[in-house]
Amino acid sequence: MNNAQRDAAHWSATKGLMIKMLAIWAVFAFVIHFFAAALNGIVILGFPLGFYMAAQGSLIVFVAMLFWFASAQDKIDREHGVAEE
Amino acid sequence: MAQSSSDGFLGNLGKVYGLYTGGFAAFVIFLAILEQMGVSNTIIGYLFIFFTIGIYALIGILSRTMQVSEYYVAGRKVPAFYNGMATGSDWMSAASFIGMAGILYNQGYDGLAYILGWTGGYVLVAVLIGPYLRKFGCYTVPDFFAARYGGNFARFLAIIILMATSFTYVTAQLVGTGLIAQRFFGMPFEYAVLVGLAGILVCSMLGGMRAVTWTQVAQYIVLIIAYLVPVVILSTQNYGIPVPQLTYGQVLSDIAAREQEMIAQGLTTVETLKPHVQPFLNMNMLNFFTLVICLMVGTAALPHVLMRYFTTPSVRDARKSVAWSLLFIFILYFTAPAYAAFAKLEVYTHVIGANIAELPQWIYTWGKTNLVFVCGKAATDAAAVAAACGALEGHQGVVRLADFRMVNDAIVIATPEIAGLPYVVAGLVAAGGLAAALSTADGLLLAIANALSHDIYSKMIDKNASPERRLVVARVLLVIVALLSAYYASTNPADIGTLVAWAFSMAAAGFFPALVLGIWWKRTTTAGAISQGSQN
Numbered sequence: 021m022n023n024a025q026r027d028a029a030h031w032s033a034t035k036g037l038m039i040k041m042l043a044i045w046a047v048f049a050f051v052i053h054f055f056a057a058a059l060n061g062i063v064i065l066g067f068p069l070g071f072y073m074a075a076q077g078s079l080i081v082f083v084a085m086l087f088w089f090a091s092a093q094d095k096i097d098r099e100h101g102v103a104e105e
Numbered sequence: 106m107a108q109s110s111s112d113g114f115l116g117n118l119g120k121v122y123g124l125y126t127g128g129f130a131a132f133v134i135f136l137a138i139l140e141q142m143g144v145s146n147t148i149i150g151y152l153f154i155f156f157t158i159g160i161y162a163l164i165g166i167l168s169r170t171m172q173v174s175e176y177y178v179a180g181r182k183v184p185a186f187y188n189g190m191a192t193g194s195d196w197m198s199a200a201s202f203i204g205m206a207g208i209l210y211n212q213g214y215d216g217l218a219y220i221l222g223w224t225g226g227y228v229l230v231a232v233l234i235g236p237y238l239r240k241f242g243c244y245t246v247p248d249f250f251a252a253r254y255g256g257n258f259a260r261f262l263a264i265i266i267l268m269a270t271s272f273t274y275v276t277a278q279l280v281g282t283g284l285i286a287q288r289f290f291g292m293p294f295e296y297a298v299l300v301g302l303a304g305i306l307v308c309s310m311l312g313g314m315r316a317v318t319w320t321q322v323a324q325y326i327v328l329i330i331a332y333l334v335p336v337v338i339l340s341t342q343n344y345g346i347p348v349p350q351l352t353y354g355q356v357l358s359d360i361a362a363r364e365q366e367m368i369a370q371g372l373t374t375v376e377t378l379k380p381h382v383q384p385f386l387n388m389n390m391l392n393f394f395t396l397v398i399c400l401m402v403g404t405a406a407l408p409h410v411l412m413r414y415f416t417t418p419s420v421r422d423a424r425k426s427v428a429w430s431l432l433f434i435f436i437l438y439f440t441a442p443a444y445a446a447f448a449k450l451e452v453y454t455h456v457i458g459a460n461i462a463e464l465p466q467w468i469y470t471w472g473k474t475n476l477v478f479v480c481g482k483a484a485t486d487a488a489a490v491a492a493a494c495g496a497l498e499g500h501q502g503v504v505r506l507a508d509f510r511m512v513n514d515a516i517v518i519a520t521p522e523i524a525g526l527p528y529v530v531a532g533l534v535a536a537g538g539l540a541a542a543l544s545t546a547d548g549l550l551l552a553i554a555n556a557l558s559h560d561i562y563s564k565m566i567d568k569n570a571s572p573e574r575r576l577v578v579a580r581v582l583l584v585i586v587a588l589l590s591a592y593y594a595s596t597n598p599a600d601i602g603t604l605v606a607w608a609f610s611m612a613a614a615g616f617f618p619a620l621v622l623g624i625w626w627k628r629t630t631t632a633g634a635i636s637q638g639s640q641n
Contacts, residue, residue, distance in 0.1 A: 041232045049225040049401070050394055056214065056384040066354030071382040074217040075442040076350065079224050083435050086231050086428035093236075094421055103421070 030100035037096060041089055048078040118187060125160075126326050132156060137529040146528045150290040153532045157327060157540065158300070162307040164320045169311035173572045176313030176579065177244040177555060179416040183318055188422075189429025191318045192413045194325035194544035196404075196430070197437055198274075199281025200605055202328060202541035205438070207513025209445035213379060215387040216445070220438050222400025224431060229405035231427035235414040237624045239423035243415065245552075246408040246616070247560045253623040257565055264556045266615035267408045270608045271549045272590060274409075277604035278546035279594035282539060288474050288518065289535035295595045301539070302591045305546050310580050313555075314416060317547045324544035325433060331537020332437055335521045335530055339447050342524065349443040356446040357382060363453045372458050373506035381449060403609030406616035409545075409552040448516045451523055457506050461494050462487060464504070467522045476515035480508045550590070554583035 052059075052073055059070035067075075097103040114121065136149050174180055183191070201223070209216040243249050246267060251260035279298050286297030308320045340349035360381050367373050379386045385393055404410070413430075417423045455465055461479070464487070471477045472484030480500070482493035494500045494508065511519075517538075521530040558579035563570055570578070598604065 038232055041228065045225065045228045045232075049221060049228075049397060053221070053384075053394075054390070060382060060384070063358070064354070065351070066356070066358040068357065068382045070384060071214055071217075071357065072354075074214065074221055076439050078221060079435050079439055082224050082228055083428070083432050086228065086431055087425075089231055090421075090424040090428050093424055097421070 026100055026102075030096065030102055033096045033100065034093065037089070037092055041085065044081070044085055048073075048081045052078065115182060115184075118184065122187075122322060122326065125323060126330075129327060129330070133529065133533055136532065137527060140527055140529050146532075147290070149529060150532050150535065153536045154286065154290060154300070154539065157536050158304040158543075161304055161320045161323060161543065164323055165308035165311055165316040168316035168319050170313065170315050171573070171576060173575060175315045176576055177415075177559060178412075179313075179315040179318045181416055182418050183416040185417060185422040185425035186429050187322050188318070188413060188417055188426040189431075190325045190433050191321035192410060192426070192430035193433030193437075194321045194328060194541065195413055195548040196407075196410055196434060196545070197328065197541050198545040198605070199278055199285070199538060199542035201437065202332065202538050203281070203285070203517050204513050205441040205517075206444035206448070207511075207516040209442050210448055210511065210516045211513060212387045213381040214384040215393060217442070218388075218393050218396045219400060220441065222397045223404055224435060224438055225397070226401035226404025227427060227431040227434070229401060230410070230414075231424060231431075233621050234405055234624065235411060235427050236420050236423040238411060238620075239414050239417060240420045244559050245555050246411055247556055248564075249623070250619065251560075251564070254619075260560055260564065263616075264560050266611060267556050268553055270407065270611045270615070271409055271553045272586075272593075273604045273611075274407075274608040275546050275549040275553070275590045276594045276598065277608070278542045278549065279591055280597065280604070281542040282546070283594065283597075284514075285535055285538045285542065289531065294597065298591055298595050301543060301546070302587055304543055305550060306584065306587055308543075309547050309551050309554075310583055313576075313579065314412075314551060317551050318413075318416060320547060321544045324540040328537040328540040328544070329433070329436060331533045331540070332440060332517075334533060335524060335526060336440060336444050336447060338526060338530070339520070339524050340443070343447075349447070350439055353443040353446040356443075356450050360446065360450050360453060363450070367453065367457060367506060370458060372503075377507060381446070399609065399613060402617045403613040406612040406620060407608075408556075408612070408616070409548040412552055412555075413548070444516055444520060448511075448520060448523065452509065452511070456509055457504055459504050461490050461502050461504055464490065465523075467519055470522060471511075471515050471519050476512045476519070478510040478512075479504065550583060550587055553586050554579060557582045557586070 053070070056070035056074065059073065060068035062069040064072070094103070136152060139152075140146075140149055170176055172180070205219060208219060238246070238249055241249050241252060243252065247260045247263035250263035251257060253259075279301055282301030283294045283297040286292040286300065287294050290297075292300070309317050336349040337347045340352045341347045344352040344355060346352050364378060364380055368375055368378060384390075388396070414423045414426060417426050456468065464479070464484070468477050468479070468484050468490075469486050472479070472486075472489075475483050477484050479490045480493035480497055482489060484490050484493075494502065494504075497508075500508075517534060518531075521534055558575065562578050562582075563575050567574075
């Protein structure tokens with residue numbers, strides 16, 4: 021595999037991860053909250069689920085996905101031989 | 106990570122900040138003992154202000170530097186974890202610390218748009234922008250524009266947007282500093298602004314980014330302790346579990362039950378009551394989600410936040426660092442709804458439905474500072490409340506839901522007193538609010554001064570200036586900008602929320618599209634980016 025092919029493969033893997041991330045982001049930033057009123061019918065430990073998702077649930081997903089993103093992109097960089105150091 | 110450190114400081118970060126945190130806790134306990142021994146509130150308040158600002162100034166002096174890369178990007182050797190902490194306090198301003206819980210108190214579910222927007226924006230920073238700017242290896246955000254869009258015209262436009270954004274924002278922080286010092290410690294507003302300014306200048310002037318970074322880490326520790334302590338105590342008092350983020354589920358249920366009870370008692374009506382957890386009552390669904398988008402895009406384009414990711418040792422660390430940033434921000438934002446819920450339950454059970462002659466004392470304390478209103482008038486004392494309610498036609502002498510109003514800023518400020526905690530906790534909260542305002546102001550001021558000294562002076566006016574000369578110019582400009590914003594703040598311009606909203610809109614419209622397209626789309630042209638920037 022020459023350099024150009026390697027770069028193209030790396031770029032497409034990077035772009036794939038980016039799209040995956042934005043899809044998860046869109047679900048937890050927007051889609052799930054469209055149903056807030058309906059989800060509020062489910063109550064866990066006193067929390068109506070719709071409220072809980074906007075107050076904590078989505079936030080936990082954002083934090084977790086960023087740690088996952090950092091390690092996933094790292095892995096892509098190493099597999100394609102473009103990692104630093 | 107620390108092998109290139111000249112002073113051994115970077116190798117011992119854990120120890121240094123561990124000691125610092127322990128020292129701060131000991132200081133708070135010492136003040137609590139002083140309070141028990143009868144030392145006055147005023148003295149305790151002043152000790153809080155001068156001790157914390159003194160520590161920040163000391164860190165600033167110890168981090169002084171004469172190297173250009175240390176001054177602009179902290180030598181690019183800030184570990185991801187600590188850069189995350191610094192970004193947390195850089196990002197969380199007086200408005201987040203003081204105002205967030207209040208918005209949630211007053212707007213219920215709809216206030217969560219701020220929580221979602223201000224955290225979700227970091228996903229955009231991590232995935233689309235931050236690490237790529239780090240890869241570019243620039244010193245400032247306008248540097249990226251110059252490199253990507255070929256030249257100084259794009260750089261110049263970027264500087265203008267950066268200045269407009271950051272200047273309004275830094276003014277908001279100085280106003281916040283003034284308000285906190287005024288309300289807690291009875292300092293005149295203008296003096297308080299000057300004290301804050303002095304603290305900010307000592308932190309940033311001598312050591313630039315390096316000093317600001319290590320001060321911001323220290324400020325994060327103070328602000329997060331101050332934010333958590335009152336509500337953790339409340340949760341333990343009421344539910345025996347020191348995790349308010351968990352126990353406020355029970356509070357939400359109690360609020361819902363009390364809402365029905367208030368309707369049954371005729372204290373409010375089905376039509377006017379806005380149940381705390383019910384979505385889209387204060388704004389419709391469309392407005393809710395457009396607000397979320399605006400806040401996210403604005404977050405992802407604020408130059409003083411983006412420039413923090415220039416300081417990590419590698420691109421990989423920049424990515425990890427965004428994740429740490431969001432974790433540290435999350436700790437405050439997922440606590441804010443708990444504050445709101447505890448305060449609301451307290452008000453619903455002990456104020457609404459109470460006889461106006463038997464209101465709790467804290468109402469008058471904060472009524473005097475125009476934060477609490479009963480029957481449409483500031484609740485300065487029992488007589489004022491009686492007069493205001495007596496003037497209303499057909500008032501029965503019992504506080505109805507519609508009679509009582511609390512300003513957003515009051516929730517966090519008043520919680521220690523509502524919970525009956527000693528004054529030292531209120532002082533701690535004030536110190537936390539100051540830390541939040543000062544740390545954000547540090548970052549903003551540096552962003553402005555660096556754009557002037559690096560982008561305008563070194564890149565456009567005198568390209569051959571020696572490093573010494575560049576740093577002297579940078580410092581002089583920093584002081585000038587600081588004085589200008591303090592002067593503007595002392596005129597007490599539009600309220601904090603409005604100023605911050607301006608800054609967000611300008612960053613979102615001026616920077617976000619050009620940044621993202623410049624990074625992700627090879628065909629973006631100079632002309633296209635410039636025309637987008639100038640529509641702002």
